[in-house]
Ligand code: B12
Ligand SMILES: Nc1nc2c(ncn2[C@@H]2O[C@H](COP(=O)(O)OP(=O)(O)O)[C@@H](O)[C@H]2O)c(=O)[nH]1
């Protein structure tokens with residue numbers, strides 16, 4: 001059969017997993033996450049000590065099929081009910097919740113929880129293969145266009161549809177509304193005020209600190225723009241063998257757990273560009289919604305020849321500016337010379353400047369950028385440290401480039417320091 005005629009596989013089922021207050025039983029959720037990914041599911045993982053509102057916001061923005069909670073602390077009856085109540089209050093009655101807690105959740109507890117709206121509990125002793133089969137059987141369903149969705153959920157669904165194989169008539173209509181400047185979520189409301197979003201691509205090797213830095217930049221944005229909104233699109237790789245993925249960028253986020261932040265994780269689903277194939281459409285959807293002053297797009301951890309944001313391609317760049325993030329241990333000057341994105345990045349952050357090699361790295365990278373002769377700016381940052389002056393300076397430079405207004409009375413950007 002010709003490739004074009006092959007039926008496309010259905011889009012992977014997306015599951016949000018989280019742990020409320022963690023009492024030391026932390027390994028179960030890792031086992032479940034790995035097993036889910038191994039079975040081809042996309043797992044958006046929120047980590048430990050998750051409050052209810054963080055779980056509910058993520059469920060809406062990530063447009064998940066189901067929420068799975070691992071709870072061993074004894075508070076499951078109250079906690080699950082609170083998640084259900086908040087989902088219902090935010091118009092997401094249709095997102096089911098299940099969970100497990102080994103021997104801490106009894107059958108009697110489960111009966112109470114089911115009366116309160118929990119879908120099911122997986123008890124201790126249930127073989128993992130049975131859990132996976134039940135999830136696939138009961139929760140896999142196409143997420144369809146739905147004109148009743150509002151706000152972040154409508155945006156999230158538009159992105160889901162852009163990601164999915166079936167681009168139906170409703171999506172085409174939504175997209176054409178978006179092109180004409182109307183958000184599908186707000187079709188009946190007045191046009192939105194914010195005409196332009198500043199879109200920044202963030203790329204760099206895995207583990208360099210992209211997500212941590214994005215969170216810190218978000219904190220500056222939220223402080224300096226008391227009413228604006230920011231969107232983050234975080235791309236993570238799908239496993240090439242199973243198609244599953246662990247989308248873990250939300251775990252690093254502290255400040256991005258805010259209603260003024262729209263955060264969406266995208267699995268690459270076979271795209272080799274460093275971004276999901278749906279990323280350009282997702283950027284377009286976010287831009288045309290008129291909601292966001294700033295959109296940050298994180299690539300997967302990238303290699304030497306990647307160009308996720310099309311800096312060098314004939315179609316032109318996908319973003320208004322590109323930030324390349326790297327850590328001091330890139331392997332020496334020769335390795336540095338090979339990284340193509342350093343030829344085109346507008347901003348370069350040498351993160352992890354708390355590392356002993358940072359001093360040398362800073363000099364080597366500065367020399368590398370100097371050869372380009374493009375006036376690219378290098379910033380030394382420690383994203384793992386709150387209030388880092390290097391991140392302040394980087395944010396000020398980005399805000400300056402993007403024309404992000406500092407609201408009177410809001411915090412002033414710190415003075416720019418000369419990059420090395
Ligand atoms: C391993 C373990 C520990 C390890 C945890 C290691 C770690 N890093 O996670 C250690 C040794 C630290 C530990 C300590 C304690 N533990 Co302990 N522990 C266990 C044990 C044996 C297994 C838990 C586990 O992770 N299993 C692996 C997972 C995958 O399997 P599971 O728990 O059976 O879960 C199944 C389902 O519920 C489902 N599931 C679980 N979560 C999720 C989430 C989703 C999304 C899905 C889909 C499915 C799912 O997956 C499994 C499939 O079969 C359980 C027994 C049990 N089975 O619950 C006791 C157990 C939970 N512990 C218990 C106790 C009492 C303690 C201690 C208080 C002991 C003590 N006196 O110090 C301490 C407390 C720790 C603390 N507060 O700091 C009791 C709890 C009793 C209760 N009613 O609350 C249990 C039930 C043992 C018992 N029968 O008495 N524990
Ligand atoms: N020492 C140090 N660690 C950092 C710094 N920034 C991030 N990290 C840590 O590096 C690890 C990877 O960070 P992450 O943001 O997930 O990297 P990403 O893969 O590039 O998105 C995490 O454990 C972070 O806490 C930093 O400036 N210094």
Ligand SMILES: [Mg+2]
Pocket residue numbers: 210211212249298
């Ligand atoms: Mg990351």
